[in-house]
Amino acid sequence: MKALMISRDSLLHAEIAAQGSARMPPVQLVASRNGLRDAVERLMPEPPALVIFDASEVAPGEAELVERLSKHYPSASFILLTREAQQDLLIRAMRAGMREVLQLPLVHRAFHEAMDRIEVAAGVSHMRDGKVLAFISCKGGSGATFLSTNFGYALAALAERKVLLIDLHGQFGDATLYVSDQKPAMTLSDICAQITRMDGAFLDSCLVHVASNFGVLAAADDPNHTVDMKPEHMDTILRVARQHYDYIVLDVGRQIDAISLRALDQADAIHPVLQLALPDIRDGRRLLDIFRSLGYPTDRTRLIVNRYEKGGKLRLADLEHALGAEVVHTVPNDYISATDSVNQGIPVLQLSRSSAVARSLADLVELVTARRVSESKGLFDRLFGRSEAE
Template sequence: MKAVLISGSEAQLASLRVLVETEGHEVTNALQHHADTTLSTMIEPLDTDVLIVECTEAQQAQDIAAIDAFVATHTQVVVLLLSTQREAATLLAAMQAGVREVLSSPAIATELTAALRRVVLRKKLPPLKATRAKTISFLSCKGGSGATFLATNFADILAKDLGKKTAFLDLDLQCGDAAYYVSPGPNRSDITELARQIDRLDAKLLSASVLHIHNNFDMLSAPEDPESGYTMNATQLDRLLDVIEVNYDMVVLDLERLLGPVTIQALDRSDVVYLVMENLLPFVRSAKRLVTKLRSLGYDDSKIRVVVNRYEKNDTIDVAQIEKALGIKVTHTIRSSFQDVAQAINTGVSITAVNPHNSIVQVLRDMAHGYDTSHAPRTMSWINRFMGSNS
């Protein structure tokens, strides 16, 4: 791989060069970052596979902003950030900017070489066969897209039509209300309560905690109290999915739009991510930003499926324009069907119960039946990746 090194210290640049070249990579540039030079002007013209940047505490916010702008147009470049600040706020800011890992500064030889080897593996590792459940996420590009309605009814069809034992997790932890779409409402236990018992979680406790919608369809609902949503962390979700994926055939996740630690962990664990949007300009703008961010975080386009909900062919923005803006094919379009959808939501039942011949049902069935059996490679959990640890 080609690597570019940036640091304010000549000694650190020399040390980094030795470490990178010892791993068999080519250092094409080693640039000293002077106080009177902005990082953005240094990195914009670069052509490389890996960018290793050391930033000081004083420059950190400015450097992360520069990296954010850089990865938006250089999605194939892996960015490793060396920093003395590795608290949660820094990790989250770096992650949202598209940094792949945050490492110690000054560089620790074993830590940096391990990170470089993970980059190589990520670029070369073929998809793995797996026996775990297939995990599907729905992510709204903008509020009001109908993602929760599609996610709950998709899960219902997986369970009813395919006979798959399906678990649904409502991960919109502050505002989630997925339980009301297919049932009278959540049960007494929610996903955050189960997360607090993560150390004793097993199949028996899981079964006692889920909301049983019907045969083969179970749900872990979001908390009724939004404050409770802040108590759940990415590590708890990772452990929860470990247990769920060996007890179910399919897992469906309804994600919140904020790409925080829990959502990133869910994306890491997902085999497929459905981005739900409408063919309206605000949705297209939001979808474009979201796709760029997902690419910068290292997610391949093959993992992303674009669904245009409430699509009308005679609207100003058509499928071809959406595909051109996003750089990704639209996999499904769903026509508006207000009357049946409203009846299903207002009565807390699936749309198949209202009208099994509705066009929305047909598209969701195509989505459910169209899955291949291959699985995307499992990625390292976000917190371990950012802390540069092996797992």
């Protein structure tokens, strides 16, 4: 999108240029003007699609120029940046049809959200608006990596959605190995090191492709900490990922660090994975307490009990009572299928389609995508070669 920037502030100009060029499609600052008067006196021969207007230094007598500016560029979208609320100016801007007003200093996320709205309104992008689903292990070995990777594959295969899995383990991430024998050429830390290149095509080129619509971004591999990974990088990665994938599945691991926390903040649902055993329940409780203290809404936390066996001493109801949260899904204990899959690095749905654990993953796909049972029965049966009557 070609943009005109109106500002005297060269730092702000550089900041917006950097943020804009990281977008897909990029926002290009093709011209700049010093202020409102300069902008209306030196009109662009080819009208810009976007005008980014820093209103923090508008002189009192200049406010009326806002209407003139918008009349000159009737088809442009406007973003107004203000340092403090200038009521007179804001009212004029609103009357002139300028809808996006952002507070300075610039909050990058707010800028990108405004750009997303503008692009959709202008028909520039067909965003997927992907959902972020996190899986987090309450205790090591609960099965978060196994479930997140295999669930990602199942979503892609059964619901035919475009899925990205991001391995957020700070160290020793192994998610790719669960579903692939390919060695990742790029990792999360490599992407952070080249964050200015981030767009849909770059992200895609960094993945291990397990299926045409399922890619995995390998965990950071940077033992010497040469890359300065920042939480803001996560914002950029998820923003681009949401535009290009229907679902972004996160394998968070047990350690929550600044990077994974930023990802969790933005997750649409968090699935703590635990087994029906006291140590898991204890750790699960700690985790849920952390989420509560972070102010995460309770309905965003969706418990999954893995390796569930009926008839044990502990019941699901005991766990729900202890955690004060509902279990949304259980995955049966299926040692042979799970171990075979993990050892061979082949998704369990591909390796043992009719196994109990594969069926449970299909149910979870149904739950998450909220497909109607009858509809998905057809889908499931088509895949598993069963007739409706069975």
